[in-house]
Amino acid sequence: MATTVNTITGTQTMVLNMGPQHPSTHGVLRVVLELDGETVLKARTEIGYLHTGIEKSCEAKTYSQAITLTDRLDYLAPLSNNLCYCLAVEKLLGLEVPKRAQYIRVLLTELTRIGSHLVWLGTHAIDLGAMSVFLYCFREREEILKILEMVSGQRMMTSYFRIGGLALEPPPGWLAAVERFVGMFPSRIQEYEDLLTKNRIWLARTQGVGKLDAEDAIALGVSGPTLRGSGVGYDVRKFFPYSSYDEFEFEVPTRTEGDCYARYLVRLAELRESLRIIRQAMAKIPAEGPIRSEAPGIVPPDREKMKTEMEALIYHFKIFTEGFSPPPGEVYQAIESPRGELGFYVASDGSPKPWRVKVRAPSFVNLQALPKFVEGRLIADVVACIGTIDIVLGEVDR
Amino acid sequence: MAFILKEVGETFITLAKGFGVTFRNMLRKPVTENYPDEPVHFQARYRGIHVLHRDEQGLEKCVGCFLCAAACPANCIYIEAAENTDAKRISAGERYAKVYNIDYSRCIFCGYCVEACPTDAITHGHGFELATYDINALIYRKEQLLEPWPPPKRAPLNS
Numbered sequence: 373m374a375t376t377v378n379t380i381t382g383t384q385t386m387v388l389n390m391g392p393q394h395p396s397t398h399g400v401l402r403v404v405l406e407l408d409g410e411t412v413l414k415a416r417t418e419i420g421y422l423h424t425g426i427e428k429s430c431e432a433k434t435y436s437q438a439i440t441l442t443d444r445l446d447y448l449a450p451l452s453n454n455l456c457y458c459l460a461v462e463k464l465l466g467l468e469v470p471k472r473a474q475y476i477r478v479l480l481t482e483l484t485r486i487g488s489h490l491v492w493l494g495t496h497a498i499d500l501g502a503m504s505v506f507l508y509c510f511r512e513r514e515e516i517l518k519i520l521e522m523v524s525g526q527r528m529m530t531s532y533f534r535i536g537g538l539a540l541e542p543p544p545g546w547l548a549a550v551e552r553f554v555g556m557f558p559s560r561i562q563e564y565e566d567l568l569t570k571n572r573i574w575l576a577r578t579q580g581v582g583k584l585d586a587e588d589a590i591a592l593g594v595s596g597p598t599l600r601g602s603g604v605g606y607d608v609r610k611f612f613p614y615s616s617y618d619e620f621e622f623e624v625p626t627r628t629e630g631d632c633y634a635r636y637l638v639r640l641a642e643l644r645e646s647l648r649i650i651r652q653a654m655a656k657i658p659a660e661g662p663i664r665s666e667a668p669g670i671v672p673p674d675r676e677k678m679k680t681e682m683e684a685l686i687y688h689f690k691i692f693t694e695g696f697s698p699p700p701g702e703v704y705q706a707i708e709s710p711r712g713e714l715g716f717y718v719a720s721d722g723s724p725k726p727w728r729v730k731v732r733a734p735s736f737v738n739l740q741a742l743p744k745f746v747e748g749r750l751i752a753d754v755v756a757c758i759g760t761i762d763i764v765l766g767e768v769d770r
Numbered sequence: 771m772a773f774i775l776k777e778v779g780e781t782f783i784t785l786a787k788g789f790g791v792t793f794r795n796m797l798r799k800p801v802t803e804n805y806p807d808e809p810v811h812f813q814a815r816y817r818g819i820h821v822l823h824r825d826e827q828g829l830e831k832c833v834g835c836f837l838c839a840a841a842c843p844a845n846c847i848y849i850e851a852a853e854n855t856d857a858k859r860i861s862a863g864e865r866y867a868k869v870y871n872i873d874y875s876r877c878i879f880c881g882y883c884v885e886a887c888p889t890d891a892i893t894h895g896h897g898f899e900l901a902t903y904d905i906n907a908l909i910y911r912k913e914q915l916l917e918p919w920p921p922p923k924r925a926p927l928n929s
Contacts, residue, residue, distance in 0.1 A: 440843045685888065
């Protein structure tokens with residue numbers, strides 16, 4: 373803590389470090405606050421405490437090995453990262469993914485979106501003092517994690533998508549598990565709404581807090597629900613459809629108030645929209661069909677083929693020992709992750725390892741809006757404002 | 771006055787609604803896993819500690835092709851291969867893995883080795899209790915990973 377005397381007004385200001393161990397900074401974010409009493413005059417975010425060098429590590433892995441690293445960026449929505457990276461490399465290769473794999477990808481990423489929003493709602497609520505919402509949210513998220521474990525084998529570090537399709541055929545009975553979840557979940561959203569939406573404490577803590585108007589939001593490059601809470605209806609799924617999103621019907625919920633409450637309502641509405649997409653995807657997924665595209669030398673052949681055909685076995689060995697070499701070039705692929713526009717920029721020099729992988733992390737960009745949110749407000753609002761951006765430090769620091 | 775009354779009324783209604791939710795949840799069944807008193811419930815595909823398999827004759831399925839080690843993104847698999855002889859036959863193929871170590875302090879349980887294995891020799895088991903005070907104990911040797919032979923008469927209680 374440091375005290376400085378303002379020479380003009382004669383008042384004293386204090387510099388206070390919030391974080392990196394503060395529980396409401398959602399990880400290891402440090403916010404340096406300059407305070408006048410309890411009012412925040414200036415806020416500066418210090419990041420980098422969770423720097424893992426994932427972008428650099430990608431350069432030392434083959435294209436398919438790098439998928440495992442992308443799980444660890446935004447660890448609350450691993451499948452969104454998998455999807456974005458795979459789409460980027462597929463774009464580089466000019467690879468077409470079978471429709472069945474595309475629909476399964478859509479279904480699973482929407483499930484991850486719900487899971488991620490549930491963590492956001494739970495932690496945001498517990499930051500502002502609503503304990504039970506946190507427990508209920510995590511209970512429902514558990515169901516999603518079980519489905520992910522059922523399909524991929526891991527709850528969080530799924531690494532389920534592969535370049536050209538999926539890693540494994542989903543197990544029998546997985547759609548029934550999704551069906552159970554989809555049937556149960558709407559009533560649970562209603563429960564969160566009953567607990568929070570009209571609760572006076574919740575209203576007092578979120579309404580009018582962390583105001584961001586549309587112009588500022590666009591200028592700061594903010595995306596995702598943080599942007600849509602300010603009245604800008606930008607959603608990558610609608611504007612630049614990928615993985616057959618153009619075949620799905622869904623709304624992009626927006627609010628014009630631009631405060632924490634608006635962003636809360638936007639995310640709740642997104643939960644319902646995601647359910648809608650999941651229902652459509654369940655109807656669309658064909659019972660049988662390829663889950664990987666036919667691309668010898670790039671996509672591993674089916675196991676059955678690999679064991680019976682010599683050519684397939686040779687490709688299998690080649691892919692797993694050397695990887696594959698996309699043509700030299702660079703691509704940028706963006707998707708709508710739960711936090712906003714997630715982008716992967718992949719540059720290839722024609723070798724089996726990416727020359728450069730750059731991640732446009734939505735949390736990192738959205739975090740820029742924090743000083744705008746909190747300056748001139750109280751310390752207690754800082755907690756609400758950090759929560760409302762929905763940052764994941766693994767993604768911010770990369 | 772009317773305004774205040776309305777506000778008080780609304781507050782009470784929302785409070786009652788909220789408490790209704792908590793009350794409803796009190797009557798629901800708990801979802802907690804009682805680990806370690808009860809075993810954890812895994813899905814069939816759960817990726818835990820690896821298992822090295824044997825074929826019907828009890829020979830090791832691993833033929834020492836190094837494909838798992840090449841596919842591993844974490845470089846945690848170390849293999850030394852040796853030739854099978856007629857006198858001493860370990861696997862059905864030409865070669866076998868004389869040394870097969872997995873370093874669990876590096877393994878990320880991604881399943882790439884399982885995907886790469888051309889003979890289905892390595893799969894993920896459901897073991898997960900890896901915690902130890904000695905980091906060297908995390909390097910598992912082939913003997914620790916191999917399926918026991920002859921197979922035990924009945925499954926051990928904790929698996």
